[in-house]
Amino acid sequence: MTIEISIVAPIYNEFDNIPELYRRVKAVMDAQGLTWELVLVDDGSTDGSTERMRELARQDKRVRPVIFARNFGHQIAVTAGLDYARGAAVVIIDADLQDPPELIPDLIAKWREGYEVVYAVRAEREGETWFKRTTAALFYRIIFRITDVKIPLDTGDFRLLDRKVVDVLGKMRERHRFLRGMAAWVGFRQIGVPYKRAARFAGVTKYPFRKMLRLALNAITSFSYFPLQLATYAGFVSAGIAIIAIPVVIALRLAGSQFFGGQATTLIAVLFLGGVQLISLGVLGEYIGRLYDEAKGRPLYIVREEPEK
């Protein structure tokens, strides 16, 4: 049987959300009269989500759990979902129901019109803290500014991808993944559909500040050299200042002025440049560390239990 739509949901301790996710996806998809499957990727859950997914799969063969050997992170879990999905189009959705499954028919409608990537745009957000909303808004704008790919603003991973796009993404095995950037990078015909991002149905966010920061760093380093170039710019600026300052200081000294005297001036200049150099080293380190990770060529994820064929 060919499958028209695969729905991929990454799951990390979403015990209370799984039944509701299944219920709503089933209601929407059955009403569409399409053949579909729900690929649930268990990203090392420890709260019993795994057993819940197995149970669902026993009841309904369209539910296909992919169970990881440990927690690999959201972007990797989605990647595995794309690898296992068999549909002619794949919808990526969060398991916490912040992305309403009821929007899927709208995504499918655009796909039928010929678009290969249909991403959902967060027109409104509810139930998220001021901090999350502000940092998210800032994040999308910085990424948009400094990266070479025009990643659409205020879009998450909630989107529909045509089989062609899924196959291309499947060949991009980079370790530090920023899927929405990668999906923008591949091109194809793309369009956005606005939606209202709901509050979580149950549970708490699995994206603490630390993980958000890592995702932001991955997004920037995967799509931009800007942080590396900053060191070059800073170098030119400080060299420029020195070239101007040297004759000025000499002239002032010859004229008998003590204006640039004293240890404090020297100390400040040394500390400032030392700081800039250390930051530049750190930036270099971020890129080199990522290179090192790629060089090791380890698998992106390890599956403990595969879904039934």
Ligand code: UDP
């Ligand atoms: N998630 C995951 N692995 C992780 C963190 C999150 O698979 O290490 C899943 C999580 O279960 C959810 C989705 O990714 O389905 C989005 O996470 P969350 O809702 O916590 O992020 P937020 O919406 O708060 O940004």
Ligand code: MG
């Ligand atoms: Mg969420």
